[in-house]
Amino acid sequence: MIGPNNSATAELRAKFAAALGEGHQSEWLAAFATVPRHLFTPTFYRQDDQGRWQGVSEGDTGYLETVYSDTALTTQLDERGIPTSSSSEPQLMLTMLNALDTEVGHTVYELGTGTGYNAALLASRLGSDNVVSVDVDPDLVHLARERLAKSQYRPLVFAGDGAEGYPARAPYDRIIATAGLRCIPPALLEQAREGSVIVAPIGFGVARVTVSNNGEATGRFISTPAHFVPRRTPSKAPDFAGLESQPAEETTVPAKDVLNRLKFPMSLALPGYNSCSWRDDDGNLTSVGLWTEDGSTASAHVEGKVRQIGPQRLWDTVEELALIFPAGAPAREDFGLTITPGSQRVWYHEPNGPSWPLPTE
Ligand SMILES: C[S@@+](CC[C@H](N)C(=O)[O-])C[C@H]1O[C@@H](n2cnc3c(N)ncnc32)[C@H](O)[C@@H]1O
Incomplete structure (x- = not known):
């Protein structure tokens, strides 16, 4: 014993x-x-x-x-x-x-x-x-x-x-x-x-x-990265089937960026988002998928074709983040959080810098 x-x-x-x-x-x-x-x-x-x-x-x-x-x-x-x-x-x-x-x-x-x-x-x-x-x-x-x-x-x-x-x-x-x-x-x-x-x-x-x-x-x-088991809340499933009926749009943001360098800002701008990836038989990335708990879903092919469906246009947020962070992964300690009654906002570098609202529950 x-x-x-x-x-x-x-x-x-x-x-x-x-x-x-x-x-x-x-x-x-x-x-x-x-x-x-x-x-x-x-x-x-x-x-x-x-x-x-x-x-x-x-x-x-x-x-x-x-x-x-x-x-x-x-x-x-x-x-x-x-x-x-x-x-x-x-x-x-x-x-x-x-x-x-x-x-x-x-x-x-x-x-x-x-x-x-x-x-x-x-x-x-x-x-x-x-x-x-x-x-x-x-x-x-x-x-x-x-x-x-x-x-x-x-x-x-x-x-x-x-x-x-x-x-x-x-x-x-x-x-x-x-x-x-x-x-x-x-x-x-x-x-x-x-x-x-x-x-x-x-x-x-x-x-x-x-x-x-x-x-x-x-x-x-x-500064430390952290990936915790998420707080359990009710959520909708991703709608990958619904994406098939959506028009393909062009993007210049590499699909791989959502799996690495943009992950942290995405986790603030799209709270609770999930991601997945598809690979070919040689293990090369072909597409990535994103979804949030309200059922909003997006997929991006490595050749630059994107489809989106649901209440939020998730890839639009990815594009906005790619403009703010054009290269490299931003350091966590450069982000802050300001809470006032009824609002919570994360910001980059300073409270007046680029910022994203968090849900309030
Ligand atoms: C990383 S584990 C916690 C580790 C823990 N502090 C320890 O020392 O073992 C995350 C825990 O959060 C719990 N959890 C998830 N949603 C929760 C919620 N809404 N309220 C309270 N706990 C929750 C999960 O059941 C899980 O046990």
Whole structure:
């Protein structure tokens, strides 16, 4: 039996925390050295060469070494094999915890309990009574509660839509989201104390905003890329069949740009967008597809032919972004976020620079 006090895991954990902290100081490193990640991830899934998911559990070769390394662990898959929960990369977790800028005694609300590991790190440093964590999936909440209790942590963990917060314990000094969001949920802004810091994945980045008063908040994105499991919301399927009946338009934006250099600005300008690609038998890209939760769909062929359908003309947005960012991938830290009551806007370089509205729920 592998236990939290087992000296082999304690040694692995100490090395793991030291490697995470290499080059910088952080008060969170003690939590990483203390909390037994393996108790929160008794099984995770890894893709083989063919893309098939394989479970890896305690006792499997390399299990403990992977758990105590800077690796994101997929812990839940839906019926299509799409990850719906994971324990994020520890280095990214550390970056987000550092960005929260907590002090002992602060209260923290977490959206996205998942395995409960981050809630345990928060409880380890701030005390269980100061931590509230919520996940939309009641099965995950049940498991996280059990595993937290086994590790001697008892934060308040419950099932629900994390975007609604938990007013009974508000206001919070700090708020962290570990599911991908399309905006900072208004209820969380209402439940944040004046001066509180909110750290949340938005698009393919992580925003850090400071809440002033009257529902206002502002801040920047941190430089680290992030691809979080998205917050679960109802959405429409893409309409690739409907595209067939649409006229082909010309574009000069290379289809491949939406798969790499424009990805981050697209994730802000088209919140929650999805993409796919088609390749020929030699693996060369032939087309890309884009869609958003309202069913808007676009496809672009590498030879410059585009088709679009639905309430939003997605490729028009891609063309606008390609004009603003004519070459290279813009740095995340050059983007910011300004929130006023009723509006949320991401901007490039300065609040008066190019900007894109985020949905407000
Ligand atoms: C990357 S995982 C969270 C990792 C977690 N903090 C940990 O330490 O294991 C994202 C989680 O967000 C949850 N989630 C998705 N939509 C949500 C919502 N609307 N409210 C709360 N949680 C949500 C998913 O069920 C998933 O467990």
